Amino acid sequence: MQRISRPPRINWQQTVESQGMVYHTIDDEPYWDETACYQFDSAEIDLLEDATNELQERCIEAAQHVIDKDLFDKLQIPPHAVPLIVDAWEKDEPSLYGRFDLAYDGHTPPKLLEYNADTPTSLLEASVIQWFWLKDLYPDADQFNSIHERLIEAWKGMGITSTVHFSCVADAPEDFGNLEYLRDTAIQAGLTTSQLFMNDIGFEEVEGRYVDLDDRPIDLMFKLYPWEWLVNEYFGRKLATARMRLIEPAWKMLLSNKGLLAIMWELFEGHDNLLRAGFEAGPFRDNYVTKPLLSREGENVTVHRNGQVHEVEGSYGGKALVYQQLAAIPCFDGNYPVIGSWIVAGESAGIGIREDRQLVTTNASRFLPHYFT
Template sequence: MRRLYGTARLGWQAAVEAEGLVYNRTEVPGADPVSYWREDVFYDFSTTEIDTLFSATQQLFAACVEAGDRIVASDELLQRMRVPRDCWDVVRRDWEAEPPSVYGRFDLSWGGEQSGELPKLLEFNADTPTSLVESAVSQWSWHLETGNGLDQWNRLDEALIEAWTRNLRLWELRNGRKPHVHLAWTSEDRSGEDQMTVAYMADCVRRAGYEFTVMTTEQIQLDPGDAYFYDAEGRHLDVVFKLYPWEWLAEDAFGPSVVADLRRGGGTTWVEPVYKMLWSNKGLLPVLWQLFEHDSVLSRYLLPAYFADDPARLDLVTTGYATKPLLGREGANVELRAPRSGELLAEAGGRYGAGGRVWQQLHPLPDFAGPDGPHHPVLGTWVVDGHPEGMGIRESDGLITDNLSHFAPHTIDHHVREARRP
């Protein structure tokens, strides 16, 4: 695993924007806007390293399934993870029913084979992961146009079409008709990232052979007569891909109606399903550690983790630790503490600090330093329909990957292609 420099393509800014990356300009407080997309920098992996990441992703997903079984069977865990009590029955029902689910993203820390260890799980973005357009589309175009590397671990576009096709055909078989798919994003997002993620997913639905409508979550309407959900044109919402977290939806004014609709069945099918509340919650981390601490294989991919009210968390004082809110995004409200002294190494502000927290053993991100300073990558490995299908990399200057991070493309075996050039 190496961080390499390349040559920028002419007109690359317009190219990535045309592909949907309209949120490329990142506003930095007190400074000029910077590019989110790294055009002339990339990470190169060996084939063996990609195999390691594939295996890690595959085994972690299987571990999350076992963890889900443990959580739904335990009122105590559901309570400790702050899953709303009104949702327990529908979460349990959906977990057993396995309704349509399309994608998720593991965030892993790894410095490659040279690090002498295996990838470590930082968290699972299972409900509303973004950085999808840049992972599936922009970095693949970059690879083809620059000729960097022999290949790229990136089968995301094909896999997403296949996932929508399989899941919607199952819906069709169960309901006796083809669904109309709605895809929704909240107008509260001003960056354009959510809107473009939804637009890309809509294109995958189109290529899967289904009709669709793109809308905002604010346009979803509840009929007070039959208590079903409709769009502004009066069309019933059969299947909705919602780029809106379940914990937000559960707290909204429509939340009780959504839960009631799920409870009675035959209403709207939500993608991702409500059981993703179990996986998008950082409480998943201590459950995984409790299950697999002594597993000779899976323990190598995990960091010790505990709920903040578990006395065992104090074992992490000697190693250093991160504290994370149960429900948080983009590194918000994360704190990193130094071994033994507990000195604050890094922190990020945000609006998620009031809920429960978990402690996770400190595992500083690797540093691929350059002339412009440190670069700490997080490897986002994508699971589509339960299968590992690709990777996207975000790198930050600091130890917490936040909303000021950059996206860097990747290649496989760049040195082999370089050796073949005349």
């Protein structure tokens, strides 16, 4: 694993925009960053793939454990959401995708930082943008990236016959870019789709159905919108009786909750791909992090390192925490990379890399492409 500096392509902004990525720059700073890239060898890629598949299996076991032992309180899941989770789990409602965030240095086993199992983004750049970058600059190399093809096959395998409505919040360019990309993969799979924003979804009280702007029933919806928001809104309270299926399914509330890190450590203590984690400070004295159970984009993550404390600001303060051993994230010329390892239809499908000058990855952290030889 190496970080390699290189000049960006001429007119790279226009190139990635033509491929659907309009959010390549944030606050006048590049988010898509091709002034450097990461190189791996095939053995490292095999290791990342195996670790991702292993973690997916352990997460599923941990979710079953939560259900069997009625541990929803530990994850602070509201009681009215539990029947939705259990019902979706027992019906084995399909999951499309997810992203593990891993610490990896090319020498020691990859370690799980967290699982973005409900509304992961950085998908378009991992699937499409870095692939075309590879073809332009390293046509003889390879890339751990079968995300696009796997998404299309996953849609085909779901047996969908109704229209799939795709929805996210308005005025969120990154979310919308990821949503439209996923919608495109569904179209390529032969599905009929429609797009609307979350605040445009209606509810027909007499029929007990969700409807779109044309008053058509919404039978199946892909939502790029967090479950923990949904179940606490008027809209979500109708899900128990409304006839609508969602992707991602309600059981993903278990996997997207950072409390699962503590439960996994209880079940699989010492596992090569896990960091020590718990719901209490317990053995953690220094070199650990605290994370709100449901925080996003690094908000309110606090790093305790060598006697110093660094907290990322955010809107999740004052919430229940999980404690986790500080990962040994490698540092390349002052940059800390985190590997986003993608799951599609339950199996490893490729990676994308985000890096920052600090240990915590946030929404402003840069995305860098990769290749392997």
